[in-house]
Amino acid sequence: MSAGDFSYIVDTLFLLFAMTLIIFMVPGFAMLEAGIVRTKNVSAVLTVNTMIYAIASLVFLLVGYKLAFGTWENDSVSKWAAFLFQMAFVGKTVNIMSGGVSERTRIIPLMIFTVLMAAVIYPMVVNWTWGANSLEGTFLDISGMHDLAGSTVIHSTGAWALLAAILIIGPRKGRYVDGKVKVIPASNIPLVTLGAMILWIGWFGFNGGSVGSIASKENADLVALTIMNTNTAGLAGAITAALIVYKQYKKFDITMILNGALGGLVAITAGADLFGIYIPILIGIIGGALVVFAVPLFDRYRIDDPVGALSVHLVNGIWGTIAVGLFVKDVSLAAQIKGVVVVGIFAFVVSYAVLFAINGVIRFRADDDEQMEGIDVSECGVEAYPEFKRAF
Numbered sequence: 191m192s193a194g195d196f197s198y199i200v201d202t203l204f205l206l207f208a209m210t211l212i213i214f215m216v217p218g219f220a221m222l223e224a225g226i227v228r229t230k231n232v233s234a235v236l237t238v239n240t241m242i243y244a245i246a247s248l249v250f251l252l253v254g255y256k257l258a259f260g261t262w263e264n265d266s267v268s269k270w271a272a273f274l275f276q277m278a279f280v281g282k283t284v285n286i287m288s289g290g291v292s293e294r295t296r297i298i299p300l301m302i303f304t305v306l307m308a309a310v311i312y313p314m315v316v317n318w319t320w321g322a323n324s325l326e327g328t329f330l331d332i333s334g335m336h337d338l339a340g341s342t343v344i345h346s347t348g349a350w351a352l353l354a355a356i357l358i359i360g361p362r363k364g365r366y367v368d369g370k371v372k373v374i375p376a377s378n379i380p381l382v383t384l385g386a387m388i389l390w391i392g393w394f395g396f397n398g399g400s401v402g403s404i405a406s407k408e409n410a411d412l413v414a415l416t417i418m419n420t421n422t423a424g425l426a427g428a429i430t431a432a433l434i435v436y437k438q439y440k441k442f443d444i445t446m447i448l449n450g451a452l453g454g455l456v457a458i459t460a461g462a463d464l465f466g467i468y469i470p471i472l473i474g475i476i477g478g479a480l481v482v483f484a485v486p487l488f489d490r491y492r493i494d495d496p497v498g499a500l501s502v503h504l505v506n507g508i509w510g511t512i513a514v515g516l517f518v519k520d521v522s523l524a525a526q527i528k529g530v531v532v533v534g535i536f537a538f539v540v541s542y543a544v545l546f547a548i549n550g551v552i553r554f555r556a557d558d559d560e561q562m563e564g565i566d567v568s569e570c571g572v573e574a575y576p577e578f579k580r581a582f
Contacts, residue, residue, distance in 0.1 A: 197405035204413075211392050226292075258313035259276070283312050293561065295556065338400050349504030430474070454475075477506045515527070
């Protein structure tokens with residue numbers, strides 16, 4: 191066996207393993223969202239997450255991958271492994287969105303948007319950054335942005351779509367009453383914790399796999415460093431969120447602590463391969479703090495996001511991408527900011543237009559009576575907890 195064949199085999203196995211970890215994030219999103227929403231909406235959340243994975247993956251196979259990368263050919267690893275690794279990412283953009291519009295959204299229009307996200311919106315962003323780059327040479331060329339695993343390409347893209355959806359769909363019935371925010375408690379904190387920890391583990395494949403190769407001593411070290419930095423930022427985000435909420439309320443809010451960890455993980459995703467062992471701590475600290483302060487800020491403007499996805503994925507997607515330009519001397523800060531702006535404008539404007547058009551044909555928002563009874567009944571016909579008395 192030649193050295194080239196050995197590297198090909200090892201790197202193919204590496205991508206397949208990383209892909210498996212990333213797909214493991216599907217139940218992570220599902221469990222986190224199922225625990226956050228009220229029991230009367232759990233089946234709908236689980237259905238949405240399952241269908242997002244199925245639809246987005248198939249559409250990316252048939253349409254999106256070629257648009258993103260221009261070709262299936264790959265000399266360094268199996269082209270099938272390369273596709274599967276990239277396919278594992280695509281559904282995450284809509285997973286980010288689905289949790290933020292949960293408890294008041296119908297399933298069919300959301301699935302229609304999933305088709306368009308996987309076929310066009312996300313692949314176009316990938317094309318301009320990691321892929322074929324149809325913008326090369328134009329003033330919108332953002333290929334100079336360093337975004338290892340998608341702080342902007344994945345997390346911000348999904349979150350910009352979420353913001354557009356919330357503006358169109360509006361808040362849950364009863365969320366804002368007489369100018370005040372009505373707290374809607376999570377239904378199952380153990381599920382929230384399980385989901386967040388699964389996401390945390392999946393992130394090691396998310397960021398580590400994005401290095402692309404492990405078949406040399408240097409690359410093996412880089413993969414290990416990338417995974418260590420990823421974990422470090424999550425740790426720092428969790429601790430920071432815990433300290434801030436305890437100082438504010440003299441209580442430890444586990445949902446905020448977990449979102450602090452996720453915020454740190456999103457923030458480090460852009461540059462986990464470029465930092466030493468200390469900078470990720472700072473990035474995670476700022477990421478955790480941003481989550482804590484962003485959640486009430488969005489509520490102040492009646493932007494109802496049950497899972498805190500905007501605070502975690504949008505705010506920290508932006509922060510993490512800019513942080514690379516701040517802390518890595520060989521990366522242009524201007525290029526990082528330009529990438530954030532171009533992707534933000536494109537993802538928000540196109541998502542808003544698509545969502546608005548879909549909503550004009552099939553309303554996204556469930557009726558007030560359907561929200562009161564629970565989306566499980568109106569959309570699924572199967573209640574997750576039929577023996578429980580539902581809380582309205």
